[in-house]
Amino acid sequence: MLCGAVACTPSNDQQPLQPRSETPGPAGEVPAGLEAFHGQTLDWGPCAEYATTESDSQSFADRTIECARVTVPRDYADPAGETITLGVLRKPASDPEQRIGSLLVNPGGPGASGMSSAAGLTGVTRDTELGEKFDLVGFDPRGIGASEPQIRCLTGPENDADRLDSDADNSPAGVAETEAENREYGQSCAQRTGPELLANVGTRDVVRDLDVLRSALGDEKLTFLGFSYGTRIGAEYAEQFPRNVRAMLLDGAIDPGQTTVESLVAQGAGFQGAFDAFARWCADQETCALGADPGRAVAEFQQLTRPLVDRPADAGDGRRLSYTDATTAAIQALYAQELWGRLNVGLRELSQGRGQLLMQLADVYYGRQSDGSYSTVTDAFNAIRCVDDQRVRDRAEVREADRRYRQVAPFLDDGRGANPALDQCAFWPVPVTGDPEPPEAGDLPPTLVVSTTGDPATPYEAGVELSKALGGGLVTFEGTQHTAFLQGNDCVDEAGIRYLVDLELPEPGQRCTS
Template sequence: MARPLRALTALALLVLAAAGCGAPSTQPLQPHAERKGPVGPIPTGMDRFYGQEIDWGRCSDYATSSADRTAFQDPGLECARLEVPMDYAHPDGKTIRIGVLRKPASDPQARIGALTINPGGPGASGMSAAAGLAGSVANTELGERFDLVGFDPRGIGASEPAVRCLTDPERDAERLDSDADTSPSGVAESEQEERDYAAKCAERTGVDMLANIGTRDVVRDLDVLRSALGEPKLNYLGYSYGTRIGSEYAESFPGNVRAMILDGAIDPGQTTVDALVAQGAGFQRAFDDFAAWCADQSQCALGDDPKQAVHRFQQLTRPLVDHPVQAGYGRELSYSDATMAAIQALYAPSLWQALDTGLAELQQGRGQTLLSLADSYFGREADGRYTNTTDAFDAIHCVDDKRVLDPEEVRAADRRYREAAPFLDDGNPPSSARDMCAFWPVPVTGEPTQPQVGELPPVLVISTTADPATPYQAGVQLAQALHGRLLTYEGTQHTVFLQGVSCVDDAGTQYLVDLRVPEDGTRCTG
């Protein structure tokens, strides 16, 4: 169960980073202090946070990955940290800092406001996402009329303190352990590893930080950011898990919303297990689409019959449970990494060729390409260092969602997952091993519920028909819950806005600029 639950990570950042390939700005921004808040309603005791001064400076000092170190060199970007309470129930207590990146609107005279972005995860960096999108929106109406703002939610990326659970060598070792043994002794060993993991998170991050890391608190941070930026109303773009932030913000602060695009929606009322199974089915559909594409190529590692693709994939990957293969540089490819490599590649058709190449290598007893895909999923840098995306995902998941504590319920969930995604079935009986959340040191602070929104401006929800990570129907449900408008994209990928599909990009831009939603029933194709 631990492995499938962790597969819920929705890495919209993968696609967004690939989109940001425009030329950097040539006009360097100068460091400066700015006080524009407070603006809008101020919760009791929050005046100093809502009205705080922001010290903007160069972004290179905020980079937490090799990609950031390149992207953050753009002189047209500026970065800062925002101070917020660690615990909103005690605003006079400990504080933490939230990393923020901004690309100012290129036409100040036509500027509408700031567009704040979250790329998903949970655990992905909004600063990285905004930097990645800066080039693609340059010289567009969106780039001319909106500041592009990305923030790293509490505990993530450049925010301080950062969530940390495992050291880099410990993460490497953890990935080599496939947890495939579902015998009583295997379950006991897996659960002890999960207990140890939870204990390390508490020791290295702090129990007080873990207790206040969830979406409940991120939504409050987002409203502080809105005010400190001087924005009377929030313009928000949320991908994947970022749609949960958006829907909870809309429920908590409906009067503070101007416009909101939610792309790749999470069903707000779906249980943890139902969401897991629905996502497994989504990845299976994407795998089937990959298999059909692959069969049409001149050579395909899974053969020319898509109906045999699941069996062929299992034949290639299942031996890795007991016998990892060499992947170069003294590393090995495990079963766990091979399946995570497939999941990573199924997020976007642009990675299907890499998956086929990796499977062809595996036929020859080599694992370099698949290990590279898995490294990308887990945020492993070439020098062996990890971003804290996985650590943060686990910490947020464990306080955001209802925990599955009954071993028989765990076993039933694992069985349902294997049935929904047979290409990920390792061939062993379903496991009753509980994941790290069962041993987490702090209580749950949120749970999936249908949002009860007040008077909310029209919200635009974008859902992709064959999205592997956030199934299409979840977008339908979210649009209904928020009384918003659904825009359907017919394709196989995870999220789509600002990724080169003109029909979607034009509709989203028109909505953000003019607050006009597309006609009911609008569908776009690539």
């Protein structure tokens, strides 16, 4: 995610934090019936025991960060009923006398760990006003990472087997088989996670948890930094709790007004744009797996990957690289230009019949660990998406959506034709809880949206539309990557920091270049 070798290096300028209990809440507005949650005591201590992945085991060893569990209702319609807990990680402000409050972070997904993200950002923010004046706080949304209980649908071996099946057969028998697998997946999620939690893992409930966390941390108003899907959390919070917002920076926005199909097609076009940029970069390298003509890059990529539908490649350690894994590896690499070199090498390996490097990239995307287990990221992504988004149950509509996707993202076209198979969400065992309408700004204070012109996952126009819906400011970053704030661009970082610290919006029309 946002955690790199430098960002995850423990700080040496502070003494290790000591375990302690705090009850700074309740602060600010508290909904009736939730007083005990907003005013709960937080027991802070070392973070090592909260690690759920191999990378967390390294970054959570930093003794200048601290972790706690926050208790929230499993179902906000029954706050006196069963409870669940959220994992929370905090890096205290380095200048307590200038402290403004907490800066709560969500890195997106849905399904990504906010604790991991915050741990990675401690190095990036250490010598900035954000690190000096804010407690940097990351939380694992309900069901994710260190939060308990976890969303679990498939075991490690089941995930491996699922990745080998590319579901490319669009014959009646193939469609029936794919739909049966999708139906079984939802049933497995309900059995292993519990239908009661599964019904309450959507954004609607995450923002209520966010408000509990705000208050329990002692903040009358929320200061929030949301990336990618985190912008959906921010927009929903702004609609539910507009009077509780101090500042909200949203980077890599999801268009609040798009349908499920329109959002999918727009994202496909975004990834194709990033692939085209990769192809132009690759053509200038000494050796490019796709050749020296960017105009032929799609055809070359298809020639390398399409045979994998029927004949997966050797990926070492007894594993096989499927078509799904190869295209997922490409998608993972297109999120950031720093990964383009690895993608090129991986595609060169594939041309020689080997799939090790592409498998590594796909494993990162899916959260696969070295022992064969998986993080919660994939199961959580599916579970949240299926309760957040409106479901498509018309096979003709699904076929048309798939046709449009292949048209705008030809590098991801397997050559087998549009497939009408209904996805997992069409068979999901619990109801939709998401709000399909764009947020209304209401009494919301000014917000700031950052949008990247060549963002592959959340297209630029989505950020423009979210900025309009929230009535806030917009910073345009000209580049090809997913999100931009705190990723090394001084122009974007300065605008964002000034807004979060001083509540000053940049001049209208501000553009930053890479």
